[in-house]
Amino acid sequence: MSKLCSKESFFDLIKDDIDLKSFKNISYIEKVEEQIEKIESFKNLKENWDSYGAEKVNEDCIKRAISIVNFFKNRSLGINFSYPLPDGGIQLEMNNSYNLEIEVNPNGFNDQIIITDESGTILWEFEEPKLNAENLNKVISFYF
Numbered sequence: 001m002s003k004l005c006s007k008e009s010f011f012d013l014i015k016d017d018i019d020l021k022s023f024k025n026i027s028y029i030e031k032v033e034e035q036i037e038k039i040e041s042f043k044n045l046k047e048n049w050d051s052y053g054a055e056k057v058n059e060d061c062i063k064r065a066i067s068i069v070n071f072f073k074n075r076s077l078g079i080n081f082s083y084p085l086p087d088g089g090i091q092l093e094m095n096n097s098y099n100l101e102i103e104v105n106p107n108g109f110n111d112q113i114i115i116t117d118e119s120g121t122i123l124w125e126f127e128e129p130k131l132n133a134e135n136l137n138k139v140i141s142f143y144f
Helices: 010-017 026-044 059-073 133-143
Strands: 081-084 090-095 099-104 111-116 122-128
Touching: 026 059, 026 081, 059 090, 059 099, 059 133, 111 133, 122 133
Parallel strands: none
Antiparallel strands: 081 090, 090 099, 099 111, 111 122
């Protein structure tokens, strides 16, 4: 089984596909930057950070989660929530008229994208060993 989180950053995989935009909404940029800082802070969590045996957050997953936030930022979309997962991964969430969840997973598990409606009904679910620009563009076309 191949490792999910490698040294190659997610940004390196998608950089040629990113449509750079200039941002006029400073508060939006600040919110995105706050999410990036929050994700970066996960590297300070130690083993058992939740007192239930949680693993230390995987550093490569941190880099890939930041790359995903930047992927959406470059399309004028923002991640609303980010939090560490007990297995060392990171979950990202975006709330619109639908809810988008992205799990960046370590240790050979597939990354996941789940879109639900307001009632929690799953409308679309996707698993991939490593998310890439093509997968995320599919999400954007479905979600927006």
